[in-house]
Amino acid sequence: MAKSRFEYVRQFEAHDTILPETYIVVRVDGKKFHEFSKHYHFEKPNDARALKLMNASAKNVVLKYRNDVICAFGESDEYSFILRKNSTLFKRRQDKLSTLFVSLFTANYVALWSKFFPDVALDYKNLPFFDSRCVCYPNLTTIKDYLCWRFVDTHINNLYNTVFWQLIVKCGLSPQESEQKLCGTLSADKQEILFTECGINYNNEPEMFKKGSTINNKGEISHIDVVKQIDALFESF
Numbered sequence: 001m002a003k004s005r006f007e008y009v010r011q012f013e014a015h016d017t018i019l020p021e022t023y024i025v026v027r028v029d030g031k032k033f034h035e036f037s038k039h040y041h042f043e044k045p046n047d048a049r050a051l052k053l054m055n056a057s058a059k060n061v062v063l064k065y066r067n068d069v070i071c072a073f074g075e076s077d078e079y080s081f082i083l084r085k086n087s088t089l090f091k092r093r094q095d096k097l098s099t100l101f102v103s104l105f106t107a108n109y110v111a112l113w114s115k116f117f118p119d120v121a122l123d124y125k126n127l128p129f130f131d132s133r134c135v136c137y138p139n140l141t142t143i144k145d146y147l148c149w150r151f152v153d154t155h156i157n158n159l160y161n162t163v164f165w166q167l168i169v170k171c172g173l174s175p176q177e178s179e180q181k182l183c184g185t186l187s188a189d190k191q192e193i194l195f196t197e198c199g200i201n202y203n204n205e206p207e208m209f210k211k212g213s214t215i216n217n218k219g220e221i222s223h224i225d226v227v228k229q230i231d232a233l234f235e236s237f
């Protein structure tokens with residue numbers, strides 16, 4: 001860059017560097033996907049096309065940075081990318097990590113849209129965009145707990161959403177009635193309501209809906225029980 005008398009303003013640029021030897025999570029999350037999913041008529045509560053599009057976009061991000069990524073986990077409109085603790089990607093600069101991951105993810109989401117929604121055109125007034133953050137976890141216990149947290153969250157949300165929508169679709173309840181019926185119920189109660197009142201065995205629901213999606217650093221997508229497999233996921237990290 002040419003020298004000029006204005007160059008001193010570069011001193012005002014601050015860069016946050018993430019602590020060395022800590023696991024980094026870059027989590028991207030769809031902006032206002034409540035509205036976005038309505039606009040494009042996503043199926044409720046889960047749209048397999050939309051989830052597969054998220055997975056395909058995340059897979060390309062993982063493959064691009066495969067030497068630094070341990071694995072990625074996604075559900076709904078979010079994806080978490082977990083980086084090795086000794087990663088020096090972008091000199092561990094928080095702004096670079098966060099912005100490059102989210103823009104690569106978004107670019108893939110837009111580029112791959114037509115593959116998963118061949119009959120639905122993206123319109124420029126309703127484009128998908130995502131926020132992103134970096135969080136650092138100081139040791140193996142906390143990074144494992146992070147991943148388990150996202151997995152358990154997937155299960156809790158999916159069970160609730162599945163019963164909530166089936167009570168509306170199959171039993172003709174209003175959204176308010178469905179919400180009231182589920183108020184204060186435990187996981188087992190919800191599964192029972194789903195079985196006896198809607199004729200659906202939760203165990204037979206698609207694995208991707210129940211367990212979210214995990215991508216290893218070879219880009220392989222699976223729908224595993226993250227809590228049960230947590231040690232295996234981090235075995236060589």
Ligand SMILES: Nc1nc2c(ncn2[C@@H]2O[C@H](COP(=O)(O)OP(=O)(O)OP(=O)(O)O)[C@@H](O)[C@H]2O)c(=O)[nH]1
Nearest residue numbers: 030031032033034037042043044045046047076077
């Ligand atoms: N119908 C349908 N909606 C989905 C699906 N996946 C995600 N969504 C919607 O996306 C929302 C994601 O939740 P949030 O990220 O908390 O909400 P948001 O509207 O994106 O809001 P911000 O993230 O705060 O911008 C869900 O509440 C759903 O409304 C899907 O497969 N089908």
Ligand SMILES: [Mg+2]
Nearest residue numbers: 029030031077
């Ligand atoms: Mg969102």
